[in-house]
Amino acid sequence: MLLSVLQTGAVSSASGSAYAEFGNTKVIVSVFGPRESKKAMVYSDVGRLNCNVSYTNFASPTLGQGTDHKEYSSMLHKALEGVIMMETFPKTTVDVFALVLESGGSDLSVLISCASLALADAGIMMYDLITAVSVSCIGKSLMIDPVTEEEGCEDGSFMMTCMPSRYEITQLTITGEWTTPNINEAMQLCLDASSKLGEIMRDCLKQSASASDE
Numbered sequence: 001m002l003l004s005v006l007q008t009g010a011v012s013s014a015s016g017s018a019y020a021e022f023g024n025t026k027v028i029v030s031v032f033g034p035r036e037s038k039k040a041m042v043y044s045d046v047g048r049l050n051c052n053v054s055y056t057n058f059a060s061p062t063l064g065q066g067t068d069h070k071e072y073s074s075m076l077h078k079a080l081e082g083v084i085m086m087e088t089f090p091k092t093t094v095d096v097f098a099l100v101l102e103s104g105g106s107d108l109s110v111l112i113s114c115a116s117l118a119l120a121d122a123g124i125m126m127y128d129l130i131t132a133v134s135v136s137c138i139g140k141s142l143m144i145d146p147v148t149e150e151e152g153c154e155d156g157s158f159m160m161t162c163m164p165s166r167y168e169i170t171q172l173t174i175t176g177e178w179t180t181p182n183i184n185e186a187m188q189l190c191l192d193a194s195s196k197l198g199e200i201m202r203d204c205l206k207q208s209a210s211a212s213d214e
Contacts, residue, residue, distance in 0.1 A: 004021045004022070004023070005019065005020065005021035006018070006019075006020050006021075006201065006204050007208075008117060008121040008205065010028055011030045013030075014030035014032055014122070015031050015122040015123070016030075016031040016118050016120070016122025016123065016124070017029060017030045017121060017122075018117035020114040020117075022104075022106060022110045022145060023104050024104025024148075025100070025102060025103060025104040025105060025106060025107055026100070026101040026102040027098060027099065027100050027107070027110050027114050028098075028099050028101060029096065029111070029114045029117075030118065031094065031096055031097075031118045031119055031122040031124065032094070032097070033089070033093055033094040033095055034047055034089035034092035034093065034094050035092055035093060036092055036093070037091070037093040044090060045090050046086035046087050046090060047084075047086045047087075047088070047089035047090060047092050047093065047094060048093040049077060049081055049084060049086070049096070050077075050093060050096065051073050051074075051077040051080065052073050052095075052096070052097050052098065053069045053072040053098045053111060054097075054098070054099055054100070055069060055100045055103065056099065056101055059100045059101060059102055060100075060102075060103035069100075072098075072107070072111065075108060075173070076096070076098060076111055076112060076115060079112045079115075079132065079161045079171055080096065080112070080116065080119070082170055082171075083116070083126050083127050083129075083163060083170065084119065084125070084126050085127065088124075088125040094119075094122075096118070096119070098111045098114070103148065105146050105147035105148040105149075105151050106134040106145045106146055106147075106151075108159065109132035109134040109159055109161075112132035113130070113132050113197060113201065116129045116130040116131070116201070117201050117204065117205070120205055121205070121208065127166075128164065128166055128168075129163070129164060129165070129198055129201050129202065130161055131161065131162060131164050131193075131194040131197045131201070132159060132160065132161045132194075133160055133193045133194050133197070134157065134158065134159045135158040135159075135186040135189055136151055136154035136158075137154060137155050137156040137158070137177075137178060137182055137186070138153060138155060142182065142185060142186055142189065144189050144190075144193060154176065156174070156175060156177050156178050156182075157173075157174070157175045157176060158172075158173070158178070158186045158190070159171075159172070159173040159174075160172055160187065160190035160191070162191065162194045164194050164195050164197065167191070167195070169187075169191075172187075
């Protein structure tokens with residue numbers, strides 16, 4: 001599944017935003033803040049991160065219910081919280097709203113990468129960008145960035161998030177049956193793809209910065 005579109009500044013009212021198309025998967029992420037939390041908070045030296053993932057009614061015949069996807073919201077939060085310098089915005093909140101416009105496979109990995117780009121666009125301090133790549137195991141074959149049809153017949157799924165500039169893995173999510181050689185091969189596929197995706201994301205931010213300076 002090929003990256004066809006990646007751009008920042010998709011939502012003018014947000015502090016930062018990004019839009020991504022990977023194959024048939026289309027997502028948009030808006031970041032608001034840091035801003036004072038509406039909830040009463042005891043003073044904290046670190047900020048607060050809220051993540052919300054939802055699908056449009058027409059995103060998918062099976063998933064498109066227009067409701068929050070709580071599991072993905074939790075996994076997005078887990079992927080982002082380790083890379084954000086939370087101490088740089090004490091007693092305030094950063095809200096990340098991710099919307100799947102069209103579900104074509106590898107939704108969560110696309111959401112995570114797109115959210116990382118949106119956070120950078122918002123000027124949120126991070127140790128590095130975060131990239132996410134998925135692999136499906138189907139029989140003896142490994143499919144990187146699987147589409148919906150491939151995910152439907154997979155024997156196992158594998159998702160890796162990492163900080164590409166540091167070549168550092170931050171999270172692994174593995175389900176189903178995997179052999180050790182397949183896991184090693186999947187890790188290398190994801191690391192290579194993450195490195196390339198990280199370069200594309202950095203180029204996207206540089207182009208955005210250049211355009212705003214003109």
